[in-house]
Structures are given as structure tokens and as C-alpha cells.
Amino acid sequence: MKPIVQCVPNFSEGRDTEKIEAIVAPLKDQAGFKLVSYEPDKDYNRTVVTLIGDPEAMKEPLYLFTKNVRDMIDMEEQSGEHPRMGALDVLPFIPIADIDMDACVNIAHEVGKTIAERLDIPVYMYGEAHVKKGRKSLPKIRKGEFEGMKEKIKEPEWHPDYGKPAIHPKAGVSGVGARLPLIAYNIDLATDDIEIAKKIARAIRGSSGGFKHIQAGPVFLKERNHVQVTMNILNYKQNPIYRILETVKMEARRFHVEVTGSEIVGLVPLDTVKRSLKYYADVRGDTLPELDLETVVQRANADLLFRDFAVEKIIEAHTE
Amino acid sequence: MKPIVQCVPNFSEGRDTEKIEAIVAPLKDQAGFKLVSYEPDKDYNRTVVTLIGDPEAMKEPLYLFTKNVRDMIDMEEQSGEHPRMGALDVLPFIPIADIDMDACVNIAHEVGKTIAERLDIPVYMYGEAHVKKGRKSLPKIRKGEFEGMKEKIKEPEWHPDYGKPAIHPKAGVSGVGARLPLIAYNIDLATDDIEIAKKIARAIRGSSGGFKHIQAGPVFLKERNHVQVTMNILNYKQNPIYRILETVKMEARRFHVEVTGSEIVGLVPLDTVKRSLKYYADVRGDTLPELDLETVVQRANADLLFRDFAVEKIIEAHTE
Numbered sequence: 001m002k003p004i005v006q007c008v009p010n011f012s013e014g015r016d017t018e019k020i021e022a023i024v025a026p027l028k029d030q031a032g033f034k035l036v037s038y039e040p041d042k043d044y045n046r047t048v049v050t051l052i053g054d055p056e057a058m059k060e061p062l063y064l065f066t067k068n069v070r071d072m073i074d075m076e077e078q079s080g081e082h083p084r085m086g087a088l089d090v091l092p093f094i095p096i097a098d099i100d101m102d103a104c105v106n107i108a109h110e111v112g113k114t115i116a117e118r119l120d121i122p123v124y125m126y127g128e129a130h131v132k133k134g135r136k137s138l139p140k141i142r143k144g145e146f147e148g149m150k151e152k153i154k155e156p157e158w159h160p161d162y163g164k165p166a167i168h169p170k171a172g173v174s175g176v177g178a179r180l181p182l183i184a185y186n187i188d189l190a191t192d193d194i195e196i197a198k199k200i201a202r203a204i205r206g207s208s209g210g211f212k213h214i215q216a217g218p219v220f221l222k223e224r225n226h227v228q229v230t231m232n233i234l235n236y237k238q239n240p241i242y243r244i245l246e247t248v249k250m251e252a253r254r255f256h257v258e259v260t261g262s263e264i265v266g267l268v269p270l271d272t273v274k275r276s277l278k279y280y281a282d283v284r285g286d287t288l289p290e291l292d293l294e295t296v297v298q299r300a301n302a303d304l305l306f307r308d309f310a311v312e313k314i315i316e317a318h319t320e
Numbered sequence: 321m322k323p324i325v326q327c328v329p330n331f332s333e334g335r336d337t338e339k340i341e342a343i344v345a346p347l348k349d350q351a352g353f354k355l356v357s358y359e360p361d362k363d364y365n366r367t368v369v370t371l372i373g374d375p376e377a378m379k380e381p382l383y384l385f386t387k388n389v390r391d392m393i394d395m396e397e398q399s400g401e402h403p404r405m406g407a408l409d410v411l412p413f414i415p416i417a418d419i420d421m422d423a424c425v426n427i428a429h430e431v432g433k434t435i436a437e438r439l440d441i442p443v444y445m446y447g448e449a450h451v452k453k454g455r456k457s458l459p460k461i462r463k464g465e466f467e468g469m470k471e472k473i474k475e476p477e478w479h480p481d482y483g484k485p486a487i488h489p490k491a492g493v494s495g496v497g498a499r500l501p502l503i504a505y506n507i508d509l510a511t512d513d514i515e516i517a518k519k520i521a522r523a524i525r526g527s528s529g530g531f532k533h534i535q536a537g538p539v540f541l542k543e544r545n546h547v548q549v550t551m552n553i554l555n556y557k558q559n560p561i562y563r564i565l566e567t568v569k570m571e572a573r574r575f576h577v578e579v580t581g582s583e584i585v586g587l588v589p590l591d592t593v594k595r596s597l598k599y600y601a602d603v604r605g606d607t608l609p610e611l612d613l614e615t616v617v618q619r620a621n622a623d624l625l626f627r628d629f630a631v632e633k634i635i636e637a638h639t640e
Contacts, residue, residue, distance in 0.1 A: 209558025212529040238529025246570045250563075254602035282574035 002032075003099030004319050005107070006181065006267070007051040007058055009091045011069045012084045014040040014047050019072050024049060026064035032057025034318050036267070045080025046089070050267065052318045055093060055107045062091070062111060063118060070119055070171040075146045085142045085149050086172030088115075092127060093178045096269055096315055104178040105129045112176035116163030119171075122153060123162040127177035131161060138175055146172045181315075183233040183272060184265035185241060186219075187248050188307075190226060190258040194218050197227040200251045204229070204244060211247075213239045226260075236269075241304060242276035261307040270316040273300050280304075293317055322352070323419035324639050325427070326501065326587070327371040327378055329411045331389045332404045334360040334367050339392050344369060346384035352377025354638050356587070365400025366409070370587065372638045375413060375427045382411070382431060383438060390439055390491040395466045405462045405469050406492030408435075412447060413498045416589055416635055424498040425449045432496035436483030439491075442473060443482040447497035451481060458495055466492045501635075503553040503592060504585035505561060506539075507568050508546060508627075510578040514538050517547040520571045524549070524564060531567075533559045546580075556589075561624060562596035581627040590636040593620050600624075613637055 013019055020040055024047075027035045033053025040047040049065075051058055066088050073087035091111065093104045108129040116123045130136045134157075144152050149167050152158045159165045160173060167173050189197055197218030202208045205216035213235035219228050229248060233239055249259045273296055274288070280303040281288040291299065293311045300306045311317045333339055340360055344367075347355045353373025360367040369385075371378055386408050393407035411431065413424045428449040436443045450456045454477075464472050469487050472478045479485045480493060487493050509517055517538030522528045525536035533555035539548050549568060553559055561582075569579045593616055594608070600623040601608040611619065613631045620626045631637045 203563065206532060209532040209555060212526060212532065235529060243523065243567075243570075247563075247567060250566045250570065254599050256605065279574050285576065 001098045002054045003095075003103065004053060004097040004315075005055045005058075005099060005104060006094040006096050006315060007033075007055070007062070007091070008094070009049045009051075009062070009065070010089045011047055011049070011073065012045065012075065012078050012080070012087050012089055013069075013073050014045045014080065015042050020047055023047075023065065023068045023072055026061045026068065027051060030057065030061050033061075036318050041082070043080065044082035045078060046082045046084065052096070052315060055099075055104075059111060059114075063114060066091075066115055066119055066121070066174075070121060070168065074170045075172045076170065078146075083139070083142055083145055084172075085144075085146050086121065086168070086174045088121065088171065088174045089142075090126075090138060090175040090177065091115075092176075093129075094181050095178075096181070097319070101128050101178060101180070108176050108178045112174075113162045115174060115176065116160070120163070121168045121171050122160035122164060122166070122173045124173060124175045125161040125177060126175045127179040129176065129178040135161075138177070141175055149173050180235055181269050181272075183236050183241070183268055184231070185233055185244070186228045186230045186263050186265065187245060187259060188224075188226060188228055188261040188263075188305075189252060190260045191255070192220065192226055193255075193257075194220050194227050196252075196255045196257055197229050199255075200248055201229050201231075203251050204247055205231075211239045211244065214244060236272045236275070240275050240279070241272060242279040245276075245304060259305065261305045263307055264309060264313055267313055267315045270296065270314050273304070273314065276300075277303055321418045322374045323415075323423065324373060324417040324635075325375045325378075325419060325424060326414040326416050326635060327353075327375070327382070327411070328414070329369045329371075329382070329385070330409045331367055331369070331393065332365065332395065332398050332400070332407050332409055333389075333393050334365040334400065335362050340367055343367075343385065343388045343392055346381045346388065347371060350377065350381050353381075356638050361402070363400065364402035365398065366402045366404065372416070372635060375419075375424075379431060379434075383434060386411075386435055386439055386441070386494075390441060390488065394490045395492045396490065398466075403459070403462055403465055404492075405464075405466050406441065406488070406494045408441065408491065408494045409462075410446075410458060410495040410497065411435075412496075413449075414501050415498075416501070417639070421448050421498060421500070428496050428498045432494075433482045435494060435496065436480070440483070441488045441491050442480035442484060442486070442493045444493060444495050445481040445497060446495045447499040449496065449498040455481075458497070461495055469493050500555055501589050501592070503556050503561070503588055504551070505553055505564070506548045506550045506583050506585065507565060507579060508544075508548055508581040508583075508625075509572060510546060510580045511575070512540065512546055513575075513577075514540050514547050516572075516575045516577055517549050519575075520568055521549050521551075523571050524567055525551075531559045531564065534564060556592040556595070560595050560599070561592065562599040565596075565624060579625065581625045583627055584629060584633055587633055587635045590616065590634050593624070593634065596620075596624055
């Protein structure tokens with residue numbers, strides 16, 4: 001089996017459709033990996049690209065793509081709501097199947113080094129690929145943003161991991177990293193009372209004593225007219241979806257509020273969903289059979305109350 | 321209202337009953353606080369004393385007690401299974417009612433300074449009362465134990481907070497601190513399969529991604545012939561008992577194992593129990609009335625499945 005990674009470059013153009021199309025062109029219709037999506041955001045002035053497949057096959061197309069980004073975006077003129085330090089702002093590799101984190105870290109370093117050498121963009125290694133203390137966290141590296149990096153990069157403790165200690169005049173600097181898949185997961189509460197979502201978020205999130213790898217907050221959905229607990233699950237092995245969902249149900253009971261649904265935003269590894277389906281099968285006293293993706297979706301709708309879920313949301317749907 | 325603290329000195333003698341009685345004598349029948357218990361452990365060769373009441377009233381008796389400890393225990397000859405760095409090993413103050421953590425920290429510093437000055441025992445401030453980086457954790461300070469402290473205390477970074485940088489030749493050094501109440505809490509599982517307790521402990525404890533302030537492990541109770549998840553709750557406000565109990569029930573469901581009971585070891589602040597009773601009242605749609613201690617015990621037995629619980633286990637039962 002060839003290794004499968006998810007690669008999610010973010011670049012700092014989210015408005016000019018023509019430019020965006022030209023930038024992502026080298027990533028389209030390539031052998032060995034798939035361009036799953038590219039989602040421009042006008043407010044953010046940023047586009048999030050999702051690739052899935054063999055990282056070896058991604059390398060050359062990624063350099064061509066990054067060259068486009070560098071040549072077509074001028075950070076001196078760019079502005080938007082999302083913090084950014086360069087035209088190619090971040091480029092993380094995420095292990096999905098038949099590859100471990102160490103191998104993803106190695107790939108990130110090879111790609112980071114090559115971007116610096118071939119394209120003259122200084123690169124900071126972040127996440128699991130960080131080498132210098134204090135660089136695991138991307139927001140720490142990016143602090144000061146494009147404008148601030150001009151001086152920051154000259155300080156010895158902020159010299160880049162690859163490339164010279166001076167920003168690329170138009171493209172700034174880039175972060176290249178490796179990390180676990182991050183699951184964006186939201187739970188619907190049948191109430192418009194934001195205070196209830198706030199209290200439940202506080203009960204489950206790591207920063208206030210809850211589950212370590214859960215970031216959570218309250219949100220009111222205007223169009224749907226109810227609140228949600230909105231979350232990132234940073235480690236789905238230690239904090240599986242079913243445990244979060246059941247704990248939220250338990251907390252909601254004291255408010256007499258029903259949990260009516262939940263949703264995955266973006267993509268999810270098959271393993272994440274299967275682990276949680278296993279819990280409900282165990283509770284019922286079933287064994288979980290080998291499931292095709294259609295059946296996984298059906299069961300997830302029933303057991304995990306997923307709405308708007310579909311085979312296309314499962315990463316493995318894009319790997320064959 | 322006078323402030324109420326719990327003070328839990330641990331001293332390094334757990335075998336010689338006569339000596340133990342003589343040591344604790346100054347703490348008996350004093351005005352303003354109560355000697356709730358002193359529990360010697362032969363294997364540990366250590367005695368844990370529990371005082372409850374007004375910290376002002378405790379001060380002088382604590383100095384007399386510490387003088388006894390210093391004069392009656394020779395650490396050059398002492399040995400036991402529990403790690404220790406001095407005759408008076410630790411002396412923590414814990415806020416219970418009408419006093420906040422800052423005030424407990426101040427009392428700890430006053431007592432620590434006086435012990436060093438009057439009794440010539442070097443004192444390290446730990447827990448919330450720590451002042452030097454790296455001294456919040458008691459095990460870090462105590463590393464090397466009595467024998468190792470002879471040299472360690474001479475290193476500038478390990479100079480004591482109060483007293484000279486040389487151990488007391490017989491009494492070693494002491495830790496004086498302030499911390500939140502720690503709740504020792506165990507949940508009974510109707511199985512003798514230790515693997516199930518291990519898996520559930522892993523799901524809920526902070527070190528493997530669970531609730532931040534929960535330390536948990538599996539244990540098999542020979543005499544009762546079932547397993548337990550045994551826990552310390554380090555912060556009962558962020559990790560209330562009901563949430564731990566309900567999460568353990570939820571995890572146990574996949575193993576088809578019933579949660580048959582739970583128990584508090586040692587003392588528990590009234591507030592801890594009341595907060596959790598409130599959850600079950602909320603779920604039933606009741607309001608929680610003002611409860612006398614007897615009723616708190618009855619409700620805790622019913623809602624929290626407490627066994628062997630009693631009014632005497634509630635700290636506030638000792639404060640009137």
C-alpha cells in the first residue's frame with residue numbers, strides 16, 4: 001500500500017477567482033493524489049486547499065503551486081481578516097493511512113527545505129515537525145504577521161529553519177508542518193439560549209478542565225435558530241467523538257435540552273467514525289462488521305446523530 | 321464567620337505509638353480548631369494529621385507540634401516506604417470556608433517562615449504557596465529525599481525559601497504549602513476484570529487525555545471481589561463528582577458492567593457534594609433546598625451511589 005497523507009496548504013488570496021484558478025492549476029488531475037477541494041473565503045482573503053494521496057506524488061506539483069503563489073500574490077498589498085505571514089501561509093502534512101507521524105515530519109522537512117532553496121521563501125517548521133523550542137504553535141510563529149516578520153526574522157531566535165533571515169519581499173515567510181488530523185465537530189442543542197451552550201462548552205473543553213484535546217465554544221446559528229457547541233478535536237484517539245457526544249448529552253440533561261444532531265465540518269478519517277460506531281455496537285452487544293462507506297454513513301447518522309454527512313466527507317472516499 | 325481551613329501535616333513516624341501520641345499532644349483539645357484524626361501507617365512509617373478550623377488558632381499549637389517532631393524523630397535512623405525529606409515532611413493549608421486561596425498562601429508563608437526561624441528547619445514553599453519556579457510540585461522538591469537534600473540544599477537553585485541552606489541534622493527539611501482540597505474518590509464496578517477498570521481509568525484521567533484534574537487507576541479489591549476505578553480529584557469545581565460518575569457509567573455501558581457504588585476516602589467539603597447533588601436535582605427538575613448534613617448524606621447515597629458515607633466525612637461537620 002502506498003502511504004496516504006492529507007495536505008492542506010493555505011494561501012493568501014480568496015477573492016480573485018481567476019488568480020485562484022491559475023494558482024491551483026498544477027494540483028489538478030495529477031497521478032497519485034487528488035485535489036479534493038479548494039475553498040476561497042472572501043472575508044478571510046484566503047483559500048484552503050485539500051489534497052489527499054501519496055506525498056511523494058505531491059512534491060513537484062506543490063513546488064509549482066508554491067511558485068504560482070509566490071509570483072501572483074503581493075503581501076504588501078494583501079489584506080484580510082485571517083492572520084497571515086506569507087503568500088503561502090501554511091502547509092501541513094497529516095498522516096492518514098500506512099504512514100506514521102515521523103514519516104510525515106520527514107516529508108515536511110524535505111518540502112520545507114526545498115521551498116526555501118528553490119523558491120527563496122524562508123520557512124519555519126511547526127507542529128510535530130518543529131525543531132526549535134517555542135515553534136510547535138503556529139500562532140506563536142505567526143505573531144506580528146507579514147508586516148512584523150520583516151524585523152522579527154532578523155532576531156537570532158526567530159531565524160527561519162530553512163532559508164535566509166530575511167523575508168521574501170512579496171511572499172513573506174511560510175510555515176511547513178506536520179500534525180494529527182483535526183476534526184471540526186459541532187453538536188446541536190434544541191435551544192436558542194447561548195448560556196447553555198457556553199456552560200456545556202466549559203464542562204468539556206480542556207482549557208477549563210475538561211477533555212484535554214477538545215477546544216470548544218458556544219455559537220448561535222441564526223438561520224437554524226438554535227445554538228451549538230462548536231469544537232475542534234485535536235486528538236480523536238484519546239478523545240473519541242462518542243465520548244464527547246455522550247458527555248454533552250449528559251450535561252444537557254440538567255438543562256432539559258435535547259441534543260438533536262451533530263455535524264462534521266470538512267473531512268474526517270474513516271477510523272474516527274468507526275471507533276465511535278464501535279462504542280454503540282458494544283453497548284448494543286453487537287460486533288461491528290466490516291462496513292462499506294455507505295453503511296458507515298447510515299450508522300453514523302443513527303448513532304452519532306450526524307446530519308449533512310456523506311461518503312464524500314470521509315477521507316478514504318478520496319483515496320481510491 | 322471565622323475562616324475555616326483544613327491543615328494536613330504529615331510527619332515521619334508511623335510505628336511507635338507512644339512517640340506519636342506525644343507528638344500530637346499539643347494539637348489536642350485546643351480552642352478554635354479540631355484535631356479530626358491522626359492516622360499512622362506502619363509500612364509508610366508516617367502519620368497523617370487532619371486539623372480543621374481557624375488557622376490563627378492553629379499556629380502556636382503547630383509550632384509546639386513541629387518542635388516535638390523535630391526533637392523526637394531522627395531522620396538518620398528513619399526509614400519507610402513513603403518518600404520523605406524531613407521529620408515534618410509536609411504541612412499544607414487548604415481553604416474550606418470564608419477564606420480564599422490567597423489568604424491560605426499568606427498563612428502558609430507566615431508559618432513556614434516561623435518554623436525556619438524558631439525551630440531551625442529549612443522550609444520550601446510549595447503548591448499555590450510556591451514562589452520559585454519549579455517548586456509548585458512537591459515531588460520535585462522532595463526528589464533525592466532526606467539523604468539527597470544534604471547536598472541538594474547547597475545548590476543555589478535549591479536554597480530553601482526560609483532558613484539557611486543546610487539541612488537540620490536530624491529533622492532534615494520541610495515543605496509548607498497551600499492547595500485546593502483533594503478528593504479521594506473511588507467507583508465500584510461489578511466485575512473482577514481489571515482490564516475494564518484500566519480502560520475506563522484511561523478514558524477519564526487527565527494524563528491520557530481525559531478530565532484535566534483527575535488522576536485515576538484500576539484496582540482490584542480482594543475482600544470485596546470486584547474492581548474499582550480509584551481517583552484523586554484535584555479540582556472539584558472544574559471536575560465535579562457527578563460528571564466523573566456519569567462518564568464512568570457511560571464508558572462502563574460498552575462493557576455491560578454495572579456501576580454499583582462509589583466512595584469518598586477521607587474528608588470532603590460540603591460544597592463538593594452539594595454541587596453534584598444539584599446536577600441530579602436539575603435533571604429531575606427540582607430545586608435543591610437548603611439541606612442539613614443528614615439529608616445531604618441520604619441524597620448522596622441515592623444519587624451518587626455513595627457507600628460507607630456519613631456526616632463525619634463532611635468537613636463542615638467538624639467546624640461547629
